[in-house]
Amino acid sequence: MNSNTSSGTRFFSRLRLSARMTPYVFAFYMSAIMAFLMSLVITAANSGIDVNYLSNALSAYRLAMPVAFLCILVVRPVVVRLVSVTVLPHP
Numbered sequence: 001m002n003s004n005t006s007s008g009t010r011f012f013s014r015l016r017l018s019a020r021m022t023p024y025v026f027a028f029y030m031s032a033i034m035a036f037l038m039s040l041v042i043t044a045a046n047s048g049i050d051v052n053y054l055s056n057a058l059s060a061y062r063l064a065m066p067v068a069f070l071c072i073l074v075v076r077p078v079v080v081r082l083v084s085v086t087v088l089p090h091p
Helices: 003-015 019-047 053-086
Strands: none
Touching: 019 053
């Protein structure tokens, strides 16, 4: 391993968050991806795909992403509970 690789590894290991941040990081990534995909689909369904499509989708995303983030934070404990009563634990 050369010095560039080890310094790069050290840099990224410093950027990592503690494990207690897992629910928030999960909610951020999930909401960012899902809100973006849903903004693309719903904008296409409502307005069609034209020259303003990407602009309209990104405008919808600006509203959808924070709403999705908050919804995931609220709904996640309910979903975890539903999964635990639905799925058998490992033997």
